[in-house]
Amino acid sequence: MTNFKVSVKRLFSNRTKKVNRSKTGNAMIFLFIGIIAAYSMIPLVLMVSNSLKPISELFIYPPRWFPINPTFDNFKVLFSLMSSTWVPFSRYIFNTFFVTIITTVLHILIVAHAAYPLAKHTFRGKKLINTLIMYSLMFVPVVTDIVNYMTISSLNLINTYTAMIIPNVYYTFGLFMLRNYMTTIPTTLVEAAKIDGCNELTILWKIIMPMAKPAWLTLIILMIQNMWSQANNTYVYSEKFKTLPAALSQITTGGLIRVGAGQAVGVIMLIVPATVFIVNQTKMVETMASSGIKE
């Protein structure tokens, strides 16, 4: 509890007093950030306020910023629509959670094993791999979609969970970030462990990974954020395998009467990643600080 109080106090203290700051400059800066914050927030405020409007208030002129009689009707409509779907709605929820969790775990495992040698060992072809990874960060995944579809279908993986998981687990930006973080860990630690008789796997899991915790925590967040909002997977057609965002977007395309419900969907889709982000914000930014590209 005292720990918490200290961290809250630190949040409000003005420890980062800076030199060379003028009053006018500060005023300008607050004006600028105010405009940006408004640009960023107004659409979202509208989304929340529309999700709370009863249907009679959705179409009045002029449109109001805030509802007169806020209700949760839209959310109720949404939940009743959910219970009348062809595939039980719990299936969509299960699919989303299942795919998100498995992908995230596999991603961390695979990327950790690849990042460690790239960061701490020298071997032939290392430079080539690093260059390929740099290039792969530079283009849109869409470029590879056609061939990937052919690969997946020739492996008979269309309409399986595997097809939803495998193409996502090797997210190269994850490798890139984890590798850069690992290079900042002193090599002497690795050497000391080797002298004590640890094998490479023990070094990775007992020494490197605990030290790289901020990095893979960040990856978990980015991965959850990606997977959570992934609506249309090209490799899956069967309704049984569709995810929550796909189901929700189908619900909202049902015409005028669903406008309010559509805004409710937006709010629901935002809640999970927003919570994860708030909880982990400080950790995330700390990690990014050591993941710049180094020549």
Place this chain on the structure above:
Amino acid sequence: MMAPFLILFFVFTVMPVFATIIISFTDYNVLGTPNFVGWQNYINLFVHDEIFMKSLSNTMVYAVITGPVGYMLAFIVAWVLNEMGPFLRALLTFIVYVPTLSGTAYTIWNLIFDGDVYGYANSFLMSFGFIEEPIQWLTTEEYILPIIIIVQLWMSMGVGFLAMRAGFSSVDKSLYEAAAVDGVKNRFQELFYITIPAMGPHLMTAAILQITSMFANSAVSESLAGSPSTNYAGHLIIQHLSDYSSVRFQRGYASAISVILFLMMIAMNKVVLKLLNKIGR
């Protein structure tokens, strides 16, 4: 140890890139056997396909505006946030990042630019007398691309922005005090002489992420203006690509579009990294 990653990386990224290049010289259409057609697909793209040229020019306009402006905006916001106290910084980071958090939040702009009097933009302009009648924002050719750009800029504070914010906080604080002693007078001198040179690598990471996410995102255009949009006014290369690959199934032709897109992105990244290298040194 690296085997799982490397296998997946080669199967799903390296191999497809080369395969796409090969397929782009054929007339593969999913059903028939592919025949080698040489440069025909590329010739068709640039000589006969007017919609491709339209999407190319749209993408260029869109990229030239959202790229640099979004990047500068992210940079300035990250810098300004760095000037704030810890609490305001945390709060405002959340506020500007939140539009990119959810993949579907941008659908609210449909309501803002609604074509009838119930849309917020129309009712606002009408109540102040700027316009007499509601404007069909999302189906009028000249408004589509600007609206897509506005919405895309709204979402430009993404992972690249977080990388920059981290870059600012990684600069050694004692450098500023030393600089003040040495005669740095205001925050702009501090920014140009100390901060920017010190955060070079982060600026590059952010630039790469910004360029990639900019080209990758056709969801905004599809959701707001529809695909295809009125007279292809908001048509981007990515939409043209998915039109040929998953609607018309002319995969050979679609692969040629992929290759062009790929080359454009590599070229763009090269230019940007060169420029940043100059600033960094």
